[in-house]
Amino acid sequence: MVRSTPIRPLPVPLPDGVIVLRLRRVSDLGAIAAASYDPETRRWLDDAPMDEAARNTSMARVEEAWRSGQAAPLVIADAETDEPVGIINLQFRDDDVATIAYSVFPASRGRGIAPRAVRLLTGWALGDLGLTRLLLEADEANAASLRVAEKCQFQRISSRTKANAAGVQHTTIVFARGRS
Numbered sequence: 001m002v003r004s005t006p007i008r009p010l011p012v013p014l015p016d017g018v019i020v021l022r023l024r025r026v027s028d029l030g031a032i033a034a035a036s037y038d039p040e041t042r043r044w045l046d047d048a049p050m051d052e053a054a055r056n057t058s059m060a061r062v063e064e065a066w067r068s069g070q071a072a073p074l075v076i077a078d079a080e081t082d083e084p085v086g087i088i089n090l091q092f093r094d095d096d097v098a099t100i101a102y103s104v105f106p107a108s109r110g111r112g113i114a115p116r117a118v119r120l121l122t123g124w125a126l127g128d129l130g131l132t133r134l135l136l137e138a139d140e141a142n143a144a145s146l147r148v149a150e151k152c153q154f155q156r157i158s159s160r161t162k163a164n165a166a167g168v169q170h171t172t173i174v175f176a177r178g179r180s
């Protein structure tokens with residue numbers, strides 16, 4: 001699903017003093033590819049690991065996502081060093097609603113980075129971008145991600161259970177947050 005209009009790529013990084021959200025660069029791809037093989041990341045996210053072929057087309061796919069209005073993929077970077085510490089994305093459902101997805105690289109977890117990133121992205125999406133509602137989905141067993149949603153004042157609205165490729169049932173909790 002896409003927006004009816006393209007999204008203007010973030011003109012300047014979004015800072016909060018500890019992290020910044022900024023556009024992805026070629027120099028980020030090594031760290032993003034390495035994290036895509038992390039077992040914890042693979043446990044909770046559907047994305048395939050970023051092999052050489054995916055890495056070579058990654059920047060083009062990111063630019064197409066912004067241009068087509070499908071998604072707004074961003075890097076979470078350390079405010080001091082500008083080094084990437086995670087990734088965060090808005091996946092548009094329509095002109096007014098998008099789903100937030102995120103992953104913090106293993107070495108940077110447990111320091112409140114994901115909540116900072118979600119708060120920054122929420123402010124931009126519900127403010128400058130003019131969305132009315134954001135969704136966030138987490139597996140009911142993904143305690144860390146459920147905490148991120150709660151710490152960012154997202155409210156549980158529903159859940160759905162379905163079998164994965166191996167036939168194992170998984171329940172996904174859906175959270176939402178609107179303009180306050």
Ligand SMILES: CC(C)(COP(=O)(O)OP(=O)(O)OC[C@H]1O[C@@H](n2cnc3c(N)ncnc32)[C@H](O)[C@@H]1OP(=O)(O)O)[C@@H](O)C(=O)NCCC(=O)NCCS
Pocket residue numbers: 040041044045102103104105108109110111112113114115137138139142143144145147148
């Ligand atoms: C989920 C994730 C993004 C959280 O990012 P983060 O920056 O580490 O978030 P926080 O530091 O706020 O930690 C969130 C919660 O994780 C738990 N946690 C943090 N560090 C932990 C650790 N070392 N061991 C176990 N749990 C830990 C805590 O419950 C914490 O909540 P609390 O601060 O109330 O105690 C990160 O763990 C991750 O990238 N996981 C793999 C990918 C993923 O699950 N993405 C989300 C898919 S919906």
